[in-house]
Amino acid sequence: MADPNLSSDADSGGALEPENFAVDAVLQRRIIQNIIDVLDRYVSVDKAGAMQQALRQRWDAVGENDTQTAAQLTNMLTAQLQDLSQDRHLELFYSPQILPELNPDNPPLPAELERQWWLSSWRNFDINRVERLAGNIGYLELYGFVPPEFGAETAIAAMQFLAHTEALIIDLRHNGGGAPGMVALLCSYLFPAYPLIHLNDLHWRKNNQTQQWWTLPYLPGKRYVNKPVYVLTSPETFSAAEEFTYNLKVLRRATVIGETTRGGANPGAGYRIHDHFWIFIPTGRAINPTTSENWDGTGVRPDVKVPSELALETAHLKALETLLETASEASFERELQRSIYRVQQDLNGLRQDLISKLKVKS
Numbered sequence: 428m429a430d431p432n433l434s435s436d437a438d439s440g441g442a443l444e445p446e447n448f449a450v451d452a453v454l455q456r457r458i459i460q461n462i463i464d465v466l467d468r469y470v471s472v473d474k475a476g477a478m479q480q481a482l483r484q485r486w487d488a489v490g491e492n493d494t495q496t497a498a499q500l501t502n503m504l505t506a507q508l509q510d511l512s513q514d515r516h517l518e519l520f521y522s523p524q525i526l527p528e529l530n531p532d533n534p535p536l537p538a539e540l541e542r543q544w545w546l547s548s549w550r551n552f553d554i555n556r557v558e559r560l561a562g563n564i565g566y567l568e569l570y571g572f573v574p575p576e577f578g579a580e581t582a583i584a585a586m587q588f589l590a591h592t593e594a595l596i597i598d599l600r601h602n603g604g605g606a607p608g609m610v611a612l613l614c615s616y617l618f619p620a621y622p623l624i625h626l627n628d629l630h631w632r633k634n635n636q637t638q639q640w641w642t643l644p645y646l647p648g649k650r651y652v653n654k655p656v657y658v659l660t661s662p663e664t665f666s667a668a669e670e671f672t673y674n675l676k677v678l679r680r681a682t683v684i685g686e687t688t689r690g691g692a693n694p695g696a697g698y699r700i701h702d703h704f705w706i707f708i709p710t711g712r713a714i715n716p717t718t719s720e721n722w723d724g725t726g727v728r729p730d731v732k733v734p735s736e737l738a739l740e741t742a743h744l745k746a747l748e749t750l751l752e753t754a755s756e757a758s759f760e761r762e763l764q765r766s767i768y769r770v771q772q773d774l775n776g777l778r779q780d781l782i783s784k785l786k787v788k789s
Contacts, residue, residue: 428706431474433787437627439724443572444523447496448496448497448498448521448523448703449494449495449496450494450495450496450497450499450500451493452489452490452491452492452493452494452531452655453492454549454701455489455493455495456486456489456502457701458500458504458700458701458704459482459485459486459504460486461521461700462508462576462700462706463479463482463483464506465698465700465706465708466478466482466708468480468632468695468698468708469517469632469635469708469709469710469712470632470693470695470709470710470711470712471512472632474511474512474514478508478511478512481507481511482504482507485504487509497521497703497704498521500519500521501519501521501704501729503522504519505517505518505519511514511605511637513724514691514693514709514723514724515664515665515689515690515724516691516693516695516707516709516771517653517693517706517707517708517709518706518707519704519705519706519738520697520704520705520706520707521703521704522552522703522704522705524703525700525702525703526702526703526704526705527539527699528699528703529696529697529698529699529705531697531698537745543577543704544577544635547573547577547578550570550571551604552573552577552578552581552582553569553571553572553578553602554568554570554578554581554582554585554627555568555569555570555583555587556568556570556598557589558657559592559730559763559765560596560743561743561747561762561769562593562708562743562746562747562750562762562766562767563591563592563593563762563764564592564593564594564595564596564743564746564747565589565592565595565596566595566596566598566739567585567586567589567595567596567597567598568598568601569597569599569602570599570601570602570603570604571602571603571604571667571668572602572604572605572606572609572611572667572668572671573605573606574605574606574608574609575606575608575609575612576608579609579612580583580586582609582612582613583646583647583648584603586613586616586648586649586651587647587648589651590648590649590651592654593654593655593746593750594654594655594656594657594746594749594750595651595654595655595656595716596606596656596657596658596659596739596743596746597656597657597658597659597666597671597681598659598738598739599614599659599660599664599671599672600656600659600660600661600663600664600685600735600738601661601663602664602668603663603665603666603668603737604665604666604667604669604691605638605666605667605668606670607627607629607667607670607694608640608728609627610626610627610640610667610670610674611640611642611643612643612646613671614626614642614671614674614675615620615642615646615650615680616646616650616651617650617651617652617656617675617680618642618650618652618678618680619652620644620645620646620648620650621644623641623642623643623644624641624642624678625639625640625641625677625716626640626641626642626716627639627640627670627713627714627715627716628640628672628713628714628715628716629652629694629711629712629713629714630711630712630713630714631710631711632710632712633710634713635760636706637644637714642786651722655682655746655749655750656675656680656681656682657681657682657683657684657742657745657746658671658672658675658676658681658684659684659685659735659738659739659742660672660683660684660685660687660688660727660729660738661686661688661734661735661738662686662687662688662689662726662735664685664688664689664690664726664727665688665689665691665692666689666692666694668688668719669688669689669690669691669692669722669726669727670692670713670722672688672727673715673721673722673727674715675738676727676730677715677717677718678717682731682742682745683727683728683729683730683737684728684729684730684731684733684738684741684745685729685731685732685733685738686732686733686734686735686738687725687726687727687728687732688722688726688727689726690722690723690724690725690726691722691723692712692713692721692722692723693709693710693711693712693713693723694709694710694711694713695707695708695709695710695711696708702712727729727784731745734781736777736781737777737778737781740770740773740774741774743770744767744770744771744774747763747766747767747770748767750763751764751767764777
């Protein structure tokens with residue numbers, strides 16, 4: 428286990444900004460040794476051993492006068508670890524502020540929970556936009572999946588605002604992931620109460636335990652069932668956002684539009700290895716109960732592949748065209764036709780802008 432009491436600001440030297448914070452040979456070796464220690468928890472024993480051996484070689488190669496910035500060190504070690512593991516969750520981070528104690532095996536203290544709630548509330552629990560688009564299409568933009576004990580009320584309020592729209596677009600193009608509990612909560616709104624749907628499993632290396640995630644039998648308010656759902660993705664879509672997308676795609680509940688996601692399926696925890704450095708170690712593996720696989724390394728491929736910049740208008744247009752096929756009221760039909768025209772014009776304009784930008788780059 429990493430020593431949480433390693434060097435502080437006084438013995439680190441340099442400014443705290445990552446481009447200036449100097450990491451000398453002694454500190455590099457301390458950080459490498461602590462990474463080697465916490466890799467004992469990595470989900471794959473074989474890959475952990477290979478990474479530990481590579482880091483020992485890195486230790487031996489550090490010269491006595493070798494000094495790097497924090498940014499250089501974190502980038503170098505992260506690249507090496509990800510290259511060996513092919514695991515995009517495995518990452519070293521630098522913090523300008525002194526890090527608090529991080530022990531994932533212990534529950535957070537009430538003061539830390541209160542601080543986490545406050546930070547999450549400042550971001551509106553990562554629910555960035557909730558909107559009714561033209562043609563009565565719902566739009567929900569999520570920047571993350573916060574734990575439901577923090578954000579459930581806000582998520583429920585968002586789903587109730589959208590309850591009477593005729594189709595739903597869920598935008599995960601800038602979503603870096605989060606808590607599987609919130610994934611299960613929001614997925615539950617898209618299915619009937621019964622039968623319960625088995626969404627995903629997380630298998631943890633420690634104690635060889637498997638944690639199951641199912642849709643919930645009770646939810647406050649109205650469920651969003653028997654209506655089209657579209658999920659927008661990009662190369663930024665990661666982790667829990669990929670699970671949400673993968674769940675709905677496998678269960679044929681949503682059409683995925685955009686680009687292939689980043690490809691990270693191994694959950695884990697953060698470990699403090701120095702006053703200013705911490706590392707995220709994947710300690711589990713996602714297993715879909717339908718496919719017996721996951722999206723690690725491959726990402727989730729879209730059903731409709733378009734540049735992520737065009738995904739929203741593409742989804743909006745598809746939703747409108749689908750609703751027009753079954754429109755029963757003349758007034759609804761006219762509104763849908765007008766909306767289709769406007770969205771098609773917007774989409775054409777965005778395509779031209781994107782083409783122009785690509786020409787300039789080339």
